[in-house]
Amino acid sequence: MHRIPTSNPVHRRHPQIRIQAFLANLPMFSEMRDAELDRIAAGTLPVHAEKGQAICQTGDPCTGFHVVVYGQVKLGFTSPQGVEKVVEIVRPGQSFGEALMFLDSPYIVFAQALADTMLLHVARHAVLDELARDPGFSRRMLSGLSRRLHGLVRDVEAYSLRSSHERVIGYLLAEVPADADGGPVEVHLSTGKSVIASRLNMTPEHFSRILHELGNDGTIEIRGRTVRIPDLGRLRGGG
Amino acid sequence: MHRIPTSNPVHRRHPQIRIQAFLANLPMFSEMRDAELDRIAAGTLPVHAEKGQAICQTGDPCTGFHVVVYGQVKLGFTSPQGVEKVVEIVRPGQSFGEALMFLDSPYIVFAQALADTMLLHVARHAVLDELARDPGFSRRMLSGLSRRLHGLVRDVEAYSLRSSHERVIGYLLAEVPADADGGPVEVHLSTGKSVIASRLNMTPEHFSRILHELGNDGTIEIRGRTVRIPDLGRLRGGG
DNA sequence: ATGCAACATTGATCTAGGTTAAATGTGACC
DNA sequence: GGTCACATTTAACCTAGATCAATGTTGCAT
Numbered sequence A, B: 001m002h003r004i005p006t007s008n009p010v011h012r013r014h015p016q017i018r019i020q021a022f023l024a025n026l027p028m029f030s031e032m033r034d035a036e037l038d039r040i041a042a043g044t045l046p047v048h049a050e051k052g053q054a055i056c057q058t059g060d061p062c063t064g065f066h067v068v069v070y071g072q073v074k075l076g077f078t079s080p081q082g083v084e085k086v087v088e089i090v091r092p093g094q095s096f097g098e099a100l101m102f103l104d105s106p107y108i109v110f111a112q113a114l115a116d117t118m119l120l121h122v123a124r125h126a127v128l129d130e131l132a133r134d135p136g137f138s139r140r141m142l143s144g145l146s147r148r149l150h151g152l153v154r155d156v157e158a159y160s161l162r163s164s165h166e167r168v169i170g171y172l173l174a175e176v177p178a179d180a181d182g183g184p185v186e187v188h189l190s191t192g193k194s195v196i197a198s199r200l201n202m203t204p205e206h207f208s209r210i211l212h213e214l215g216n217d218g219t220i221e222i223r224g225r226t227v228r229i230p231d232l233g234r235l236r237g238g239g
Numbered sequence C: 001a002t003g004c005a006a007c008a009t010t011g012a013t014c015t016a017g018g019t020t021a022a023a024t025g026t027g028a029c030c
Numbered sequence D: 001g002g003t004c005a006c007a008t009t010t011a012a013c014c015t016a017g018a019t020c021a022a023t024g025t026t027g028c029a030t
Helices: A016-024 A034-042 A124-133 A135-161 A164-175 A193-199 A204-216 A232-236 B016-024 B034-042 B124-133 B135-161 B164-175 B193-199 B204-216 B232-236
Strands: A044-049 A054-056 A064-070 A073-078 A084-090 A110-113 A117-123 A185-188 A221-223 A226-229 B044-049 B054-056 B064-070 B073-078 B084-090 B110-113 B117-123 B185-188 B221-223 B226-229
Touching (some): A034 A044, A044 A054, A073 A193, A084 B135, A117 A124, A124 B135, A135 A164, A135 B124, A164 A204, A164 A232, A193 A204, A204 A221, B016 B034, B016 B044, B016 B064, B016 B117, B034 B044, B034 B124, B044 B054, B064 B124, B073 B193, B117 B124, B135 B164, B164 B185, B164 B204, B204 B221
Antiparallel strands (some): A044 A117, A054 A110, A073 A084, A185 A226, A221 A226, B044 B117, B054 B110, B073 B110, B185 B226, B221 B226
């Protein structure tokens, strides 16, 4: 069990306009007028984290939420015995930590960069102030939290009602671009297999085995991190 | 696999004042002025469900959310193979279905009365209208959803990192009134053991076994649905 | 290129918890 | 009280997935 270094905010000034432009593309801040976006941006600070660096630890107080600009972040918790479980893999354009802003509890998950990552930290007070002014913003925030909640319920369903075999298939299918028709697709696993395994609530060994089972009955072809799916319908049907 | 009859709203008029008084006690509607509460109450309809009756089914569209007045409701999903998993047991004063109001998706869980139950159904439009007017209401709604999210994350942690033994202990401890000091306490299981077992992600058999293990090493004493805990500290320490 | 460290695969073995089945309680209603 | 339906318990057995232990791969820093 080794200590994870915690990242520090980059205090170097970034061009203000870039931050606003990025924020404006998030569902949460879409439809905001410039003045509103300016106020949010004033409470926003870029944060950089190297691969492996912690962005926040279990128990830390919540000072705002994070958005991933580039890179990748894993959220997870560690059992008293040191076992780790990945709850979510956060990709560019996605955010985490919003819910905590409305509670007075500290982080129950940790966040760690899976790659060289750039985030924006939006201060709690900036969000809270804006919520008080803009009902549209509240509405979008409620949508965001609801979507998150919905996703978690689906996870609970998967964990308790689906076999690991089914969870792997589900994961692969979720990685397939929406516009793919039945034909052959290639999906690229965005991170290491052990992280994905943990996300799917299984051991790396078991994940490997399932992938290779699917491999040698011809449902998928594995080349490193690239998985080719010759027939989507077949994978959907359970391999 | 038997069909579950769906409950119908009770159209008989209930005293308006009772509804408002009840709603006013919910965290979500606290601090509301009379005029606001009146508007919410105007969109609220009492619903009655017998023990075993479905309040809503997986796939139903969402027309609002429900609050339990008295009785008890279980939320859960059913696998294609007909296995059922209880996600939550909802008690008086608690509500469900809020998140769905902000999404356009149908119910992914079903809700079924565990006892003779009275609920209030608050129409989606009433909530949405009020959110647009009252930032304080938005704020409380955000708190509520955040708390729910937090709870679900804790569940995921329990399911993936704790043994069933630990989950049972956790459940019992959660049932102990907060004001209890270390001394002997009695907790009364609010519903059947199979439902609790499913809520804890285990079979009734396994739940029974664990309870009796704890029973014969003296950590707890079981008399039907009543569990006596002679030494809270000992239970907290893992039996 | 070379060598190291992290990651991935493979096989053997183990076990927590599930499944099946049967016996026993228990409570609601007549 | 009696009886029916259902909940709970008990016991024997089974299996999905974990753990342990090598071994192979890959990427990356020198």
